[in-house]
Amino acid sequence: MTVGPFRVSASDFAALARGGGGAAVRTLRLARRSRTLLMIRSIAADPAAREAFSLLREVARVAPEAVDRVLDHPSVGAWATRTALAVRRGAEARPAELAFTAAAAAVRAGVPVDLEFPPARVFSLPSLGVVVGPGLAYEPLPEIRLGAHSLQVDLWAGGGVPDELPVASSVDLPWWQDALGSAWDLLTADHPVLAAEFAEVVSVLTPMPSSPTGTSSATLADAFGCVFLSPTPDAETLAVTLAHEAQHSKLVALMDLFALVKPGSDALFYAPWREDPRPAAGLLHGTYAHLGVAGFWRARRGMAARVEYARWRSAALITAEALLAGDELTPTGTRFVTELATVLRAWCAEPLPPAAEAVAAAEAAAHQARWQAANGPLPRP
Template identity: 80%
Template sequence: MTVAPFRVSVADFTALARGGGGVSAVRTLRLARRSRTLLMIRSIAADPAARPAFSLLREVARVAPEAVDRVLDHPSVGAWATRTALALRRGGAARPAELAFTAAAAAVRAGMAVDLAFPPVSVFSLPSLGVVVGPGLAYEPLPEIDLGGFSVQVDLWAGGGVPPELPVARSVDLVWWRDALQAAWALLIRDHPERAVEFAEVVSVLTPMPSSPVGTSSATLADAFGCVFLSPMPDPEALAVTLVHEGQHSKLVALMDLFALVEPSPDALFYAPWREDPRPAAGLLHGTYAHMGVAGFWRSRTGRAAQAEYARWRSAALTTADTLLTSGALTTTGTRFVTEMATVLRDWCAEPLPAPVLAAAAAESAAHHSRWQATHRRT
């Protein structure tokens, strides 16, 4: 289990800033996140309660390193490691002995014996494998959805670790999700192959969210890299653009592990054309990058509805990119990154579209801004 330095070339950094990146750059981000998780685990292993599990993890890595990598890449491990390492550093409540679950999962994957004491938990979960249901670490495996050369696990986080404000479905209609994902994936592979291969590189887990009577929801947790939270979507196109949106968030999460793009300024808040609440600079950057991906998706599609979406989101993303560039909230590297974004968005905004489409997009944008101003004048 070695931790190596990660470097992003100027060409890859520029490609990422311009909304893409390609498989090589995105793979670097994924491997860098794995290294971050391992660094967290090494810091946790300084606690005596975690040392037996860490010893087993090291032994598995010596014999079957791919088994350890597979477990370290599971989003729940990154989330647990971050939460636990921070708690230990701050003197808060922490359970370092829970490293035993990660070590046991790696050993089971490698076919090795497990001789560990496990801390008491309400649900005994083996990351990347499933929930233990019998003796000898017999487990009920996480369901997987095959997308043709790429598969995602469906994980409801039975062992916990999801913030309470993020709802997770109580159960999974696996047939519905399989059909929906396969249809959306076919659309991405056919019409947006660059975004599809990037998504496949960074996302390995889907967590269904409950349906909402007021729309759809999706989310990416920074500490749970590799997981996308999704509510049911109305059609393959809606699901496909949401996958692109969350894939952008995943890329930026990992890139921001390597580069400080935003200055620490917790009090500065900004208007975001896709939110009802004001956003800090880091949140605005995330939203801008995600909606740049959304605009790019609609840019390559046909029809009046696609044009309207393209017009709305290219303009919105350029507005917030310019806001960031004049905010003083970006680092020098962050300014380079957002400048590249803005260059692409400015070119897109110069592309001709029918006048009624532009008028409708402008009206929607103005209406959102007016609602936002009215709400925040009251508060």
């Protein structure tokens, strides 16, 4: 169980800022694993976690790939972050729950488990499933095959998801297999680089209930590797949503390595994709995600795609320029957004059918009007 250091070259940083990243995306995933391990090491200083940590170290000695697989599971990152912060603040914490992570790694490696487990509403083994019998017998998490890649389907039975983020109570696995399979075929055929990046950073799907307002999706910073997603109406909508969430995942991990936004700022900004004002960090995330969305539509054909491309290239440039005009970015953040904006300026100079430009402009104006009616005048940099 080794920790860092992780380095991103200037060229890789620029590639990530421009919406891609290539091989650097794997570095981001490994850096997030290292972050999780650092959190666990700090938790292991508590006597209640020492026995579990000893088992985790023993498994790492004989089967390091089993430990890596468990550490990469989003629920472990979320638990480790939550618990380490609580311990540091002197708040209520449950460090003994490290036993679940250690046991999952041991079961994967075939190493005997002799641990005392803390009481839990649901006994969940991260990356494996929910325990249903003696001897750590468990009901495996379902999997969805996407070519050579696969996604585990996890409803977070052991908890750890914020109350405001709804999770479906059950999974229609055949529906999700068909829907994701169609979206994946589209991505691998038409957007292979995007598909490869998604496969690198996302390993778990958590279905959400159907949304009355359209498609809902989310990425939690502490649960790296998981995409929360409601059912979508068609393969293209699902594919662009996967692209959107992959961008969020990349930026989450990059911001572990680089401070892009100054802490403590209370400035709020207009976001053309939200109905509420956004802080600088949230606006940066949305801008980066919509850089990916615009890039997706740029590569597609048809009038509907031209409208979407016109809408989101312009929207993302508006927010990138607002961030650059403000004082919320660090010097590194300014470099990042400058690269991002360079791409968007070039895209916004590309000619499109006037009809597509007109529809996109009308949609943008309608959103601004709704936003102002709810929030008041648009913030100005």
